[in-house]
Amino acid sequence: MRFAIVGSGRCGTSLLRGLMNKHPQIWVHDETHWLPRMYEYAGLGRCRTEALVHIFCHTTHTNGRRVVPIEDVELTRLFEKTPVITVREFADRVGEYVAVQQGKTHLG
Numbered sequence: 868m869r870f871a872i873v874g875s876g877r878c879g880t881s882l883l884r885g886l887m888n889k890h891p892q893i894w895v896h897d898e899t900h901w902l903p904r905m906y907e908y909a910g911l912g913r914c915r916t917e918a919l920v921h922i923f924c925h926t927t928h929t930n931g932r933r934v935v936p937i938e939d940v941e942l943t944r945l946f947e948k949t950p951v952i953t954v955r956e957f958a959d960r961v962g963e964y965v966a967v968q969q970g971k972t973h974l975g
Contacts, residue, residue: 868973869959887975894966895975896958898934901926905954913951920946923961935965 872887872895874880884895901923908918920942927933937945945964946952952960962974 870975872975884975892971893973893975894962894969894971896935896962898928899958901934902954902958905957909954911953913953916946916949916952916957919952919954919957923957935961937961937965 872880872883884897887893887895904922904926905919908914908922923935924933924939924942941964942961945960946957959974966972966974
């Protein structure tokens, strides 16, 4: 099951995400500021995976912390056999990977 939480600043989405991540089967992406940047670059079509990896790795929180807890080596391995991909496929694969690493079955 996949779902999305959408909101504006200071509306409670971080609280909701935190509460949902406490569920034993649900993992929800933290801030996804990388998604609009990826869609701006690639739109709905396919593009070079390395370009999306670059955007993903260079989009951080204001404190410099990565938005998803995944190391460069893991990220490279995750996409090493996928030269082109859509933004949706990229986000799904990263989310599914992190969810599995945390023992969760549902992705938001």
